[in-house]
Amino acid sequence: TPVIECQALGKTYAEGGLHTPVFDGLDLTVRQRETVAILGASGAGKSTLLHLLGGLDVPTAGEVLVAGHRMNGLSDAERGRLRNRALGFVYQFHHLLPEFTARENVMMPVLLGGAEVAEADRRATALLEAVGLGHRLGHKPGELSGGERQRAAVARALVNNPGCVLGDEPTGNLDEKTASNVFELMLSLNREQGTSLVMVTHDRRLARRLDRVLELHEGKLRELSPDEV
Numbered sequence: 001t002p003v004i005e006c007q008a009l010g011k012t013y014a015e016g017g018l019h020t021p022v023f024d025g026l027d028l029t030v031r032q033r034e035t036v037a038i039l040g041a042s043g044a045g046k047s048t049l050l051h052l053l054g055g056l057d058v059p060t061a062g063e064v065l066v067a068g069h070r071m072n073g074l075s076d077a078e079r080g081r082l083r084n085r086a087l088g089f090v091y092q093f094h095h096l097l098p099e100f101t102a103r104e105n106v107m108m109p110v111l112l113g114g115a116e117v118a119e120a121d122r123r124a125t126a127l128l129e130a131v132g133l134g135h136r137l138g139h140k141p142g143e144l145s146g147g148e149r150q151r152a153a154v155a156r157a158l159v160n161n162p163g164c165v166l167g168d169e170p171t172g173n174l175d176e177k178t179a180s181n182v183f184e185l186m187l188s189l190n191r192e193q194g195t196s197l198v199m200v201t202h203d204r205r206l207a208r209r210l211d212r213v214l215e216l217h218e219g220k221l222r223e224l225s226p227d228e229v
C-alpha cells in the first residue's frame, strides 16, 4: 500500500472573490521508503498541497488516501487518529510547546496514541538520543539552539513510527551548516526506519538528494528529470 495516494486533487479557496483554483487534477503516489521533494515558486501551492496530504485541510476536488484510508470518509476524530499514527510533520518553525521539555514534547504523540507514560518516556528518550539530543532531554525549547530545536521536532515527527513524514521547508529557518545536519538526519532516519519523506523545499541541492523531484507550477505537478533539478 502506498503511504500516500491522491487522485484528481483540487483546491480552491472560497475567500478572496476570484475563486481560481490553486491547483486541479493533481495525482501523486508516495510509496513506502520513498523520498520526494516538492519545488515551486512562492504562492504555487506547495503548503496547500502538504496540508491536504496531511489532512489539515480538505480538498475541493478529488481525494487523499493515507496508508490506504480515504481521508474524506473519516470523522474529524478518526482523521486525527490516522494523522497521529501514520504521519509526522516538520515545519520551518519547530512548533514545540515552550512550557514542556524536549522529552515531554516528544512523548506527546505517543501519549495521544494511547500508550502508557513509561512507554512514551522510553520511546521519546531513545529517539532523542538517536537525533543527538540525549544530553538535552530536560531542556525546554527556549534553552535549545536552533538546530537542536529542529532536531527535537524531527524526533517528535518520528516517534510514532509513521509511514511518512511531511516537511514544509523543515530546514528553511536554519543556517546552511545546521540545515545540512538536520537534512542528513532526516535522510538517515528514512534509511534506517524506512519512513517515506515528502519535503517542500526551495533548495535544489537538497532536493537532488531525494528519490524524486516534483515541481508545482501553474496548478500542475511535474516530475523533473535529474538534469533539470
Ligand code: ADP
Pocket: 013, 014, 015, 016, 022, 040, 041, 042, 043, 044, 045, 046, 047, 048, 049
Ligand atoms: P506556497 O506554499 O507554494 O508558497 P501556498 O499553498 O501557501 O503556496 O498558497 C497558494 C495560493 O493560495 C496563494 O495564492 C495563496 O495566496 C493562496 N492561499 C493560501 N492559503 C490561503 C487561504 N487560507 N485562503 C485564501 N487563499 C489562500
Ligand code: ADP
Pocket: 142, 143, 144, 145, 146, 147, 148, 178
Ligand atoms: P546550533 O548551530 O546547533 O544552532 P548554537 O550555536 O545555537 O548551535 O549553540 C551551540 C551550543 O550551545 C549547542 O550545543 C547548544 O546546546 C548550546 N546552547 C545554545 N543556546 C543555549 C541555551 N539557551 N541554553 C543552554 N544551551 C544552549
